[in-house]
Amino acid sequence: MATxxxxxxxxxxxxxxDIDDILPSMVVNGLAMMATHYLVDPEIFxxxxxxxxxxxxLY
Known part of the structure; x- marks a missing residue:
């Protein structure tokens, strides 16, 4: 979301x-999700x- x-x-x-920003932001968000999926160790999550x-x- 922040990306x-x-x-x-x-x-x-x-x-x-001047150009619509929806498509580039969707591409950036998708690339960030794929990078997170492949680069970050699942054990951390x-x-x-x-x-x-x-x-x-506990609280």
Whole structure:
């Protein structure tokens, strides 16, 4: 979500404010999701998710 918002902001601010920003932001968001999927170790997400669940149940 943040990647899409930042790409829309950058597109409207610096790249091409006159051209619609939906398609480039969708491409950037898709590339960021694929990069996250292939480059980040899934064990990190598992550890983060377990810590969030533990925090919710402990408080």
């Amino acid at each position: 899409g918002a930042l790409s829309i902001f950058a597109w409207n601010r610096w790249i091409a404010p 598992y550890i983060i998710w377990l810590s969030v669940i533990n925090m919710l149940y």
